[in-house]
Amino acid sequence: MRLKEAVKVLRSKNAGVWHITIDIVFKNSELYEIAKTKLTKELFCELFNRNELEYFQCDSINTLKVSFLREQAAGSLKDTDCLGANFYIPLMEIEI
Protein backbone atom coordinates (compact mmCIF):
# COMPACT_ATOMS: atom_id res chain seq x y z
CA MET A 1 0.00 0.00 0.00
CA ARG A 2 1.21 3.46 -0.84
CA LEU A 3 1.34 6.09 1.88
CA LYS A 4 -1.29 8.28 0.21
CA GLU A 5 -3.75 5.37 0.53
CA ALA A 6 -3.08 4.90 4.25
CA VAL A 7 -3.70 8.45 5.41
CA LYS A 8 -6.52 10.81 6.27
CA VAL A 9 -4.18 13.79 6.03
CA LEU A 10 -0.80 14.12 4.35
CA ARG A 11 0.22 17.76 4.20
CA SER A 12 3.09 20.17 4.55
CA LYS A 13 2.95 23.80 5.55
CA ASN A 14 5.14 26.61 6.78
CA ALA A 15 5.46 26.81 10.54
CA GLY A 16 6.54 30.43 10.56
CA VAL A 17 8.96 31.84 8.03
CA TRP A 18 11.87 29.46 8.48
CA HIS A 19 10.34 26.01 9.04
CA ILE A 20 8.44 23.37 7.14
CA THR A 21 6.25 20.95 9.04
CA ILE A 22 4.74 17.77 7.63
CA ASP A 23 1.69 16.09 9.19
CA ILE A 24 0.86 12.47 8.40
CA VAL A 25 -2.42 11.39 10.02
CA PHE A 26 -3.15 7.71 9.40
CA LYS A 27 -6.58 6.17 8.85
CA ASN A 28 -6.21 3.83 11.84
CA SER A 29 -3.75 2.53 14.40
CA GLU A 30 -2.93 -0.63 12.38
CA LEU A 31 -1.72 1.38 9.41
CA TYR A 32 0.05 3.81 11.72
CA GLU A 33 1.94 1.05 13.51
CA ILE A 34 3.00 -0.55 10.21
CA ALA A 35 4.08 2.77 8.71
CA LYS A 36 6.00 3.80 11.82
CA THR A 37 8.55 1.06 11.29
CA LYS A 38 9.13 2.14 7.70
CA LEU A 39 8.91 5.93 7.98
CA THR A 40 11.86 6.48 10.29
CA LYS A 41 13.65 9.69 11.10
CA GLU A 42 16.55 8.50 8.92
CA LEU A 43 14.25 8.04 5.94
CA PHE A 44 12.95 11.61 6.25
CA CYS A 45 16.50 12.94 6.56
CA GLU A 46 17.38 11.15 3.35
CA LEU A 47 14.24 12.14 1.41
CA PHE A 48 14.50 15.78 2.36
CA ASN A 49 18.27 15.92 2.24
CA ARG A 50 18.58 17.18 5.82
CA ASN A 51 21.22 16.34 8.43
CA GLU A 52 18.83 17.17 11.22
CA LEU A 53 15.10 17.33 11.60
CA GLU A 54 12.51 17.03 14.35
CA TYR A 55 10.57 13.78 14.27
CA PHE A 56 7.49 13.05 16.39
CA GLN A 57 5.47 9.89 16.85
CA CYS A 58 2.05 10.89 18.18
CA ASP A 59 0.67 7.48 19.13
CA SER A 60 -2.58 8.75 20.61
CA ILE A 61 -3.65 10.28 17.31
CA ASN A 62 -1.98 7.86 14.85
CA THR A 63 0.15 10.67 13.53
CA LEU A 64 3.73 11.20 12.44
CA LYS A 65 5.02 14.75 12.33
CA VAL A 66 8.29 16.01 10.91
CA SER A 67 9.68 19.56 11.01
CA PHE A 68 12.82 21.01 9.48
CA LEU A 69 14.52 24.26 8.56
CA ARG A 70 14.03 25.71 5.10
CA GLU A 71 16.97 26.39 2.77
CA GLN A 72 15.90 30.04 2.83
CA ALA A 73 13.11 32.06 4.40
CA ALA A 74 9.68 31.80 2.75
CA GLY A 75 9.28 34.20 -0.15
CA SER A 76 13.03 34.74 -0.66
CA LEU A 77 14.23 35.31 -4.20
CA LYS A 78 15.11 31.65 -4.76
CA ASP A 79 12.20 30.13 -2.84
CA THR A 80 9.89 27.98 -4.96
CA ASP A 81 7.04 27.42 -2.49
CA CYS A 82 6.10 30.43 -0.36
CA LEU A 83 3.53 28.48 1.71
CA GLY A 84 5.70 25.37 2.02
CA ALA A 85 2.65 23.36 0.99
CA ASN A 86 4.31 20.89 -1.42
CA PHE A 87 6.94 19.21 0.70
CA TYR A 88 4.71 16.17 1.22
CA ILE A 89 4.94 15.22 -2.47
CA PRO A 90 8.03 12.98 -2.16
CA LEU A 91 6.11 10.92 0.44
CA MET A 92 2.94 10.13 -1.50
CA GLU A 93 4.04 7.02 -3.36
CA ILE A 94 6.20 5.42 -0.67
CA GLU A 95 5.30 1.77 -0.14
CA ILE A 96 4.48 1.07 3.45
Add this chain to the structure above:
Amino acid sequence: MVRALSLMGQLGYGYNRDSFLRGMSEGVDFIGVDAGSIDSGPYFLGSGNMKANYDATRSDLEFPLVTALNKKIPFIIGSAGYAGGDVHLSKFMEIVEDIAKDNGIHLKVCVIHSDLDKNVVLKLFREGKVKSYEGNPPLDEADILSSTHIVAQMGVKRFLEALDLGADLIVAGRATDASIYAAYPLMKGCDPSLVWHMAKIIECGALCAKPASPSDALLGWIDEDAFYLKPPNEMRRCTVDSAMAHALYENTNPFVIEEPDGTLLLENAKYEQFDERTVKVYGAEWRERKNPTFKIEGAKFSGFRTIALMGVRNPDMIELLDDILDDIRDEAEKMFKTNFKLTFRQYGKNGVLSDLEFDNRLHEIGLVVDVVADEQKVAHKICSVVKSRLQHYDYKGRVATGANVAFPYSPAEIDMGEVYEFSVYHLVDEDLNRYFTIEEIEL
Protein backbone atom coordinates in the same frame (compact mmCIF):
# COMPACT_ATOMS: atom_id res chain seq x y z
CA MET B 1 -19.50 29.99 31.06
CA VAL B 2 -17.94 32.15 28.35
CA ARG B 3 -19.03 31.88 24.72
CA ALA B 4 -16.81 33.01 21.85
CA LEU B 5 -17.61 33.38 18.19
CA SER B 6 -14.74 33.15 15.74
CA LEU B 7 -16.05 35.02 12.70
CA MET B 8 -13.70 33.24 10.29
CA GLY B 9 -10.09 32.15 9.90
CA GLN B 10 -8.95 35.28 8.14
CA LEU B 11 -10.79 38.57 7.76
CA GLY B 12 -11.23 39.42 4.09
CA TYR B 13 -11.77 35.89 2.79
CA GLY B 14 -15.55 36.44 2.57
CA TYR B 15 -17.49 35.51 5.74
CA ASN B 16 -20.71 33.47 5.90
CA ARG B 17 -23.54 35.76 7.05
CA ASP B 18 -25.97 32.92 7.81
CA SER B 19 -23.42 31.14 10.01
CA PHE B 20 -22.65 34.39 11.77
CA LEU B 21 -26.33 35.02 12.55
CA ARG B 22 -26.91 31.43 13.64
CA GLY B 23 -23.86 31.63 15.90
CA MET B 24 -25.04 34.93 17.37
CA SER B 25 -28.49 33.49 18.08
CA GLU B 26 -26.92 30.94 20.44
CA GLY B 27 -25.76 33.77 22.71
CA VAL B 28 -22.20 35.04 22.35
CA ASP B 29 -20.04 37.01 24.82
CA PHE B 30 -17.52 38.31 22.31
CA ILE B 31 -16.54 38.07 18.66
CA GLY B 32 -12.96 37.58 17.53
CA VAL B 33 -11.27 37.54 14.17
CA ASP B 34 -7.70 37.20 12.99
CA ALA B 35 -6.96 39.65 10.21
CA GLY B 36 -3.39 38.77 9.36
CA SER B 37 -0.52 36.35 9.16
CA ILE B 38 3.03 36.02 7.95
CA ASP B 39 1.97 33.19 5.66
CA SER B 40 1.62 35.01 2.38
CA GLY B 41 5.24 36.06 2.35
CA PRO B 42 7.25 39.18 3.05
CA TYR B 43 5.53 41.57 0.64
CA PHE B 44 2.80 42.86 2.96
CA LEU B 45 5.01 43.59 5.94
CA GLY B 46 7.70 45.05 3.70
CA SER B 47 5.51 47.25 1.53
CA GLY B 48 2.98 48.36 4.14
CA ASN B 49 0.09 47.18 1.97
CA MET B 50 -2.86 45.18 3.29
CA LYS B 51 -3.53 41.78 1.73
CA ALA B 52 -7.32 41.98 1.80
CA ASN B 53 -8.11 45.37 0.26
CA TYR B 54 -10.51 48.02 1.54
CA ASP B 55 -13.61 46.47 -0.06
CA ALA B 56 -12.86 42.86 0.97
CA THR B 57 -12.10 43.90 4.55
CA ARG B 58 -15.06 46.23 4.86
CA SER B 59 -17.58 43.72 3.54
CA ASP B 60 -16.46 41.14 6.14
CA LEU B 61 -16.29 43.60 9.00
CA GLU B 62 -19.27 45.92 8.59
CA PHE B 63 -22.32 43.84 9.47
CA PRO B 64 -20.68 41.73 12.22
CA LEU B 65 -19.21 44.84 13.86
CA VAL B 66 -22.49 46.75 13.80
CA THR B 67 -24.26 43.66 15.17
CA ALA B 68 -21.72 43.33 18.00
CA LEU B 69 -22.19 46.98 18.95
CA ASN B 70 -25.96 46.60 19.01
CA LYS B 71 -25.59 43.58 21.30
CA LYS B 72 -22.99 45.44 23.37
CA ILE B 73 -20.39 42.69 23.15
CA PRO B 74 -16.70 43.32 22.42
CA PHE B 75 -15.26 42.74 18.96
CA ILE B 76 -11.57 41.79 18.97
CA ILE B 77 -9.30 41.90 15.91
CA GLY B 78 -5.66 40.82 15.81
CA SER B 79 -2.96 41.39 13.18
CA ALA B 80 -5.05 44.14 11.60
CA GLY B 81 -4.15 45.15 8.07
CA TYR B 82 -2.45 41.75 7.66
CA ALA B 83 1.07 42.51 8.89
CA GLY B 84 0.15 44.64 11.90
CA GLY B 85 2.58 47.53 11.39
CA ASP B 86 1.52 51.11 12.12
CA VAL B 87 0.99 51.71 8.41
CA HIS B 88 -1.34 48.71 8.27
CA LEU B 89 -3.23 49.84 11.37
CA SER B 90 -3.92 53.27 9.92
CA LYS B 91 -5.22 51.76 6.66
CA PHE B 92 -7.41 49.42 8.69
CA MET B 93 -8.73 52.25 10.87
CA GLU B 94 -9.86 54.18 7.77
CA ILE B 95 -12.26 51.29 7.16
CA VAL B 96 -13.48 51.29 10.77
CA GLU B 97 -14.04 55.06 10.65
CA ASP B 98 -16.02 54.79 7.40
CA ILE B 99 -18.18 51.99 8.85
CA ALA B 100 -18.91 54.08 11.97
CA LYS B 101 -19.73 57.19 9.92
CA ASP B 102 -21.92 55.45 7.34
CA ASN B 103 -23.89 53.51 9.96
CA GLY B 104 -24.21 56.42 12.37
CA ILE B 105 -22.71 54.40 15.21
CA HIS B 106 -20.50 55.43 18.09
CA LEU B 107 -17.90 53.19 19.60
CA LYS B 108 -14.75 53.14 21.64
CA VAL B 109 -11.81 51.65 19.76
CA CYS B 110 -8.55 50.61 21.38
CA VAL B 111 -5.78 50.40 18.81
CA ILE B 112 -2.79 48.42 20.08
CA HIS B 113 0.48 49.13 18.31
CA SER B 114 3.12 46.50 17.59
CA ASP B 115 5.54 48.41 15.36
CA LEU B 116 9.09 48.43 16.73
CA ASP B 117 11.48 51.26 16.04
CA LYS B 118 14.71 50.01 14.45
CA ASN B 119 16.72 51.67 17.22
CA VAL B 120 14.82 49.65 19.81
CA VAL B 121 15.61 46.43 17.96
CA LEU B 122 19.22 47.49 17.50
CA LYS B 123 19.55 48.15 21.22
CA LEU B 124 18.02 44.77 22.09
CA PHE B 125 20.37 43.11 19.60
CA ARG B 126 23.44 44.80 21.06
CA GLU B 127 22.35 43.73 24.54
CA GLY B 128 22.32 40.12 23.32
CA LYS B 129 18.57 39.76 23.80
CA VAL B 130 17.73 38.69 20.21
CA LYS B 131 18.06 34.98 19.59
CA SER B 132 17.69 32.78 16.55
CA TYR B 133 14.31 31.07 16.21
CA GLU B 134 14.52 27.26 16.32
CA GLY B 135 17.85 27.18 14.50
CA ASN B 136 17.41 29.83 11.80
CA PRO B 137 20.44 31.98 10.90
CA PRO B 138 21.35 34.55 13.56
CA LEU B 139 20.43 38.18 13.07
CA ASP B 140 22.99 40.87 12.25
CA GLU B 141 22.81 44.66 12.36
CA ALA B 142 22.46 44.95 8.59
CA ASP B 143 19.27 42.86 8.73
CA ILE B 144 17.78 45.32 11.21
CA LEU B 145 18.92 48.45 9.40
CA SER B 146 17.73 47.24 6.00
CA SER B 147 14.21 46.42 7.22
CA THR B 148 11.36 48.66 6.10
CA HIS B 149 9.11 47.52 8.95
CA ILE B 150 9.71 45.47 12.09
CA VAL B 151 6.83 44.29 14.28
CA ALA B 152 6.58 42.08 17.34
CA GLN B 153 3.84 39.53 17.95
CA MET B 154 2.08 40.68 21.09
CA GLY B 155 0.66 38.37 23.70
CA VAL B 156 -2.51 38.78 25.71
CA LYS B 157 -1.52 41.49 28.20
CA ARG B 158 -2.55 44.57 26.22
CA PHE B 159 -5.77 42.93 25.04
CA LEU B 160 -6.73 42.49 28.69
CA GLU B 161 -5.99 46.14 29.39
CA ALA B 162 -8.01 47.27 26.37
CA LEU B 163 -11.00 45.26 27.60
CA ASP B 164 -10.53 46.88 31.01
CA LEU B 165 -10.63 50.28 29.34
CA GLY B 166 -14.06 49.38 28.01
CA ALA B 167 -13.19 48.92 24.35
CA ASP B 168 -16.10 48.06 22.06
CA LEU B 169 -13.58 47.23 19.38
CA ILE B 170 -9.95 46.20 19.75
CA VAL B 171 -7.80 46.70 16.66
CA ALA B 172 -4.49 45.09 17.51
CA GLY B 173 -1.34 45.15 15.43
CA ARG B 174 0.64 41.95 15.03
CA ALA B 175 -0.56 39.53 17.67
CA THR B 176 -0.46 35.79 18.24
CA ASP B 177 -3.70 34.34 16.93
CA ALA B 178 -4.52 32.76 20.28
CA SER B 179 -4.19 36.05 22.19
CA ILE B 180 -7.19 37.43 20.29
CA TYR B 181 -9.41 34.75 21.81
CA ALA B 182 -7.68 34.26 25.17
CA ALA B 183 -8.20 37.76 26.56
CA TYR B 184 -11.93 37.80 27.23
CA PRO B 185 -12.26 34.38 28.91
CA LEU B 186 -9.11 35.06 30.99
CA MET B 187 -10.67 38.33 32.14
CA LYS B 188 -13.75 36.37 33.20
CA GLY B 189 -11.58 34.03 35.27
CA CYS B 190 -11.76 30.88 33.13
CA ASP B 191 -9.09 28.20 33.59
CA PRO B 192 -6.04 29.36 31.56
CA SER B 193 -5.29 25.82 30.33
CA LEU B 194 -8.75 25.57 28.78
CA VAL B 195 -8.65 29.15 27.53
CA TRP B 196 -5.35 28.90 25.67
CA HIS B 197 -6.14 25.55 24.13
CA MET B 198 -9.53 26.74 22.90
CA ALA B 199 -8.05 30.01 21.66
CA LYS B 200 -5.39 28.14 19.70
CA ILE B 201 -7.99 26.07 17.87
CA ILE B 202 -10.78 28.55 17.17
CA GLU B 203 -8.52 31.21 15.71
CA CYS B 204 -8.77 29.46 12.33
CA GLY B 205 -12.58 29.57 12.29
CA ALA B 206 -14.16 26.54 10.66
CA LEU B 207 -10.80 25.27 9.43
CA CYS B 208 -10.95 22.80 12.32
CA ALA B 209 -14.35 21.47 11.16
CA LYS B 210 -15.38 19.00 8.47
CA PRO B 211 -15.69 20.03 5.72
CA ALA B 212 -13.03 22.59 6.62
CA SER B 213 -13.26 26.24 5.64
CA PRO B 214 -11.19 29.29 6.60
CA SER B 215 -14.07 31.59 5.69
CA ASP B 216 -16.77 30.23 7.99
CA ALA B 217 -17.52 30.74 11.68
CA LEU B 218 -16.87 28.61 14.75
CA LEU B 219 -18.41 28.72 18.22
CA GLY B 220 -16.35 27.90 21.28
CA TRP B 221 -17.50 27.89 24.87
CA ILE B 222 -15.78 27.17 28.16
CA ASP B 223 -17.30 25.87 31.36
CA GLU B 224 -15.64 24.69 34.59
CA ASP B 225 -14.10 21.49 33.25
CA ALA B 226 -13.84 21.63 29.47
CA PHE B 227 -14.32 23.64 26.34
CA TYR B 228 -16.54 22.86 23.38
CA LEU B 229 -16.27 23.56 19.66
CA LYS B 230 -19.15 23.68 17.23
CA PRO B 231 -19.56 25.20 13.75
CA PRO B 232 -22.82 27.19 13.49
CA ASN B 233 -23.10 26.12 9.86
CA GLU B 234 -25.14 22.89 9.94
CA MET B 235 -23.31 21.44 6.95
CA ARG B 236 -20.12 21.24 9.06
CA ARG B 237 -19.17 19.17 12.11
CA CYS B 238 -16.36 19.33 14.60
CA THR B 239 -15.05 15.83 15.14
CA VAL B 240 -12.39 14.45 17.44
CA ASP B 241 -10.13 14.01 14.42
CA SER B 242 -10.73 17.41 12.92
CA ALA B 243 -10.11 19.24 16.20
CA MET B 244 -7.07 17.15 17.09
CA ALA B 245 -5.49 17.43 13.65
CA HIS B 246 -5.84 21.18 13.84
CA ALA B 247 -3.56 21.35 16.87
CA LEU B 248 -0.78 20.10 14.59
CA TYR B 249 -1.34 22.76 11.98
CA GLU B 250 1.54 25.17 11.38
CA ASN B 251 3.32 24.18 14.62
CA THR B 252 6.70 22.51 14.47
CA ASN B 253 6.02 20.52 17.64
CA PRO B 254 2.71 18.65 18.01
CA PHE B 255 2.71 18.70 21.82
CA VAL B 256 4.10 22.13 22.67
CA ILE B 257 2.75 25.53 21.64
CA GLU B 258 4.80 28.53 22.66
CA GLU B 259 3.09 31.85 23.31
CA PRO B 260 4.71 35.07 24.56
CA ASP B 261 3.03 34.57 27.94
CA GLY B 262 3.59 30.86 28.42
CA THR B 263 3.66 27.36 27.02
CA LEU B 264 0.70 25.15 26.19
CA LEU B 265 1.38 21.43 26.64
CA LEU B 266 -0.98 19.18 24.70
CA GLU B 267 0.40 15.74 25.61
CA ASN B 268 -2.53 14.92 27.91
CA ALA B 269 -5.30 16.70 26.00
CA LYS B 270 -8.50 14.66 25.65
CA TYR B 271 -10.99 15.05 22.82
CA GLU B 272 -14.51 13.58 23.01
CA GLN B 273 -17.44 13.69 20.60
CA PHE B 274 -20.03 15.61 22.68
CA ASP B 275 -22.86 15.54 20.18
CA GLU B 276 -23.02 15.03 16.45
CA ARG B 277 -21.41 18.36 15.58
CA THR B 278 -19.68 19.30 18.84
CA VAL B 279 -16.34 18.27 20.31
CA LYS B 280 -15.50 18.49 24.01
CA VAL B 281 -11.86 19.08 24.94
CA TYR B 282 -9.89 19.20 28.20
CA GLY B 283 -6.60 18.09 29.74
CA ALA B 284 -4.03 20.43 28.17
CA GLU B 285 -1.71 22.25 30.55
CA TRP B 286 -0.76 25.94 30.46
CA ARG B 287 2.53 26.96 32.06
CA GLU B 288 2.85 30.69 32.49
CA ARG B 289 6.27 32.10 31.62
CA LYS B 290 7.92 34.24 34.32
CA ASN B 291 9.60 36.42 31.73
CA PRO B 292 7.67 36.72 28.47
CA THR B 293 9.46 36.20 25.14
CA PHE B 294 8.38 37.67 21.83
CA LYS B 295 8.78 36.86 18.18
CA ILE B 296 9.83 39.79 16.02
CA GLU B 297 9.30 39.97 12.25
CA GLY B 298 10.92 42.27 9.71
CA ALA B 299 11.05 42.57 5.94
CA LYS B 300 13.44 44.46 3.69
CA PHE B 301 13.25 45.92 0.20
CA SER B 302 15.14 43.77 -2.32
CA GLY B 303 14.54 45.58 -5.61
CA PHE B 304 12.12 45.51 -8.52
CA ARG B 305 11.17 42.38 -10.41
CA THR B 306 10.48 41.74 -14.09
CA ILE B 307 9.56 38.25 -15.31
CA ALA B 308 9.01 36.61 -18.68
CA LEU B 309 7.07 33.37 -19.22
CA MET B 310 7.81 30.99 -22.05
CA GLY B 311 7.26 27.37 -22.99
CA VAL B 312 10.05 25.06 -24.13
CA ARG B 313 8.74 22.08 -26.11
CA ASN B 314 11.61 20.96 -28.37
CA PRO B 315 13.07 17.79 -26.80
CA ASP B 316 16.58 18.56 -28.08
CA MET B 317 16.51 21.94 -26.40
CA ILE B 318 15.02 20.49 -23.20
CA GLU B 319 17.91 18.02 -23.12
CA LEU B 320 20.43 20.87 -23.20
CA LEU B 321 18.43 23.46 -21.27
CA ASP B 322 20.52 23.50 -18.07
CA ASP B 323 23.70 24.20 -20.05
CA ILE B 324 21.94 26.79 -22.21
CA LEU B 325 20.69 28.63 -19.11
CA ASP B 326 24.16 28.54 -17.51
CA ASP B 327 25.64 30.01 -20.65
CA ILE B 328 23.05 32.76 -20.91
CA ARG B 329 23.51 33.59 -17.22
CA ASP B 330 27.29 33.95 -17.74
CA GLU B 331 26.68 36.22 -20.69
CA ALA B 332 24.23 38.38 -18.76
CA GLU B 333 26.66 38.73 -15.86
CA LYS B 334 29.38 39.85 -18.25
CA MET B 335 27.08 42.23 -20.10
CA PHE B 336 25.46 43.94 -17.10
CA LYS B 337 27.82 45.24 -14.47
CA THR B 338 24.96 46.45 -12.28
CA ASN B 339 23.57 44.67 -9.22
CA PHE B 340 20.90 42.11 -10.24
CA LYS B 341 19.66 38.61 -9.43
CA LEU B 342 18.63 36.26 -12.23
CA THR B 343 16.57 33.16 -11.41
CA PHE B 344 15.37 30.59 -13.93
CA ARG B 345 12.35 28.54 -12.85
CA GLN B 346 11.72 25.39 -14.88
CA TYR B 347 8.09 24.32 -14.30
CA GLY B 348 7.58 20.78 -15.47
CA LYS B 349 11.10 19.86 -14.43
CA ASN B 350 11.84 21.04 -10.89
CA GLY B 351 9.98 24.34 -10.51
CA VAL B 352 8.21 23.25 -7.31
CA LEU B 353 10.46 20.77 -5.50
CA SER B 354 13.79 22.14 -6.72
CA ASP B 355 16.63 19.86 -5.54
CA LEU B 356 14.13 17.46 -3.92
CA GLU B 357 12.51 16.56 -7.25
CA PHE B 358 12.56 12.81 -7.91
CA ASP B 359 10.41 12.41 -11.04
CA ASN B 360 12.32 12.73 -14.31
CA ARG B 361 9.40 12.49 -16.76
CA LEU B 362 9.59 15.48 -19.03
CA HIS B 363 8.07 16.67 -22.27
CA GLU B 364 7.55 20.41 -21.83
CA ILE B 365 9.00 23.08 -19.59
CA GLY B 366 7.32 26.27 -18.47
CA LEU B 367 10.29 28.57 -18.11
CA VAL B 368 10.15 31.70 -15.97
CA VAL B 369 12.93 34.23 -16.36
CA ASP B 370 12.94 36.17 -13.09
CA VAL B 371 15.11 39.28 -12.74
CA VAL B 372 15.37 41.47 -9.65
CA ALA B 373 17.38 44.70 -9.90
CA ASP B 374 17.62 48.06 -8.13
CA GLU B 375 15.40 49.84 -10.63
CA GLN B 376 12.36 48.58 -12.54
CA LYS B 377 13.74 49.70 -15.89
CA VAL B 378 17.01 47.87 -15.23
CA ALA B 379 15.19 44.65 -14.32
CA HIS B 380 13.07 45.06 -17.45
CA LYS B 381 16.09 45.58 -19.70
CA ILE B 382 17.98 42.56 -18.35
CA CYS B 383 14.90 40.34 -18.54
CA SER B 384 14.36 41.47 -22.10
CA VAL B 385 17.90 40.65 -23.16
CA VAL B 386 17.85 37.25 -21.45
CA LYS B 387 14.51 36.48 -23.06
CA SER B 388 15.76 37.26 -26.54
CA ARG B 389 18.93 35.24 -26.00
CA LEU B 390 16.72 32.24 -25.15
CA GLN B 391 14.59 32.93 -28.19
CA HIS B 392 17.52 32.80 -30.60
CA TYR B 393 20.15 30.70 -28.79
CA ASP B 394 21.96 28.52 -31.33
CA TYR B 395 22.25 25.31 -29.34
CA LYS B 396 23.93 22.17 -30.69
CA GLY B 397 21.67 20.30 -33.11
CA ARG B 398 19.21 23.19 -33.52
CA VAL B 399 17.20 22.82 -36.74
CA ALA B 400 14.37 25.31 -36.16
CA THR B 401 15.74 28.77 -36.75
CA GLY B 402 12.48 30.65 -36.12
CA ALA B 403 12.29 30.93 -32.33
CA ASN B 404 13.29 28.40 -29.65
CA VAL B 405 10.48 29.11 -27.24
CA ALA B 406 6.73 29.80 -27.20
CA PHE B 407 5.56 33.09 -25.68
CA PRO B 408 1.95 33.11 -24.48
CA TYR B 409 1.95 36.87 -23.96
CA SER B 410 2.89 39.98 -25.87
CA PRO B 411 4.81 41.73 -24.49
CA ALA B 412 6.70 38.84 -22.92
CA GLU B 413 8.17 40.96 -20.12
CA ILE B 414 5.93 41.58 -17.09
CA ASP B 415 6.97 44.22 -14.57
CA MET B 416 6.10 42.93 -11.09
CA GLY B 417 7.03 45.98 -9.04
CA GLU B 418 8.63 46.00 -5.61
CA VAL B 419 10.11 42.85 -4.09
CA TYR B 420 10.60 42.27 -0.37
CA GLU B 421 12.26 39.51 1.62
CA PHE B 422 12.13 38.57 5.28
CA SER B 423 15.05 40.06 7.15
CA VAL B 424 14.05 39.37 10.75
CA TYR B 425 12.26 36.38 12.29
CA HIS B 426 13.76 36.02 15.72
CA LEU B 427 13.03 35.74 19.42
CA VAL B 428 13.47 38.52 21.95
CA ASP B 429 14.15 37.76 25.61
CA GLU B 430 12.79 40.98 27.01
CA ASP B 431 9.32 42.18 27.97
CA LEU B 432 8.21 44.16 24.93
CA ASN B 433 4.79 45.05 26.35
CA ARG B 434 6.00 48.61 27.00
CA TYR B 435 6.21 49.12 23.22
CA PHE B 436 2.68 47.85 22.59
CA THR B 437 0.99 51.16 23.28
CA ILE B 438 -2.78 51.48 23.44
CA GLU B 439 -4.43 54.35 21.60
CA GLU B 440 -7.98 55.09 22.76
CA ILE B 441 -10.23 56.47 20.03
CA GLU B 442 -13.89 57.52 20.40
CA LEU B 443 -15.77 57.36 17.12
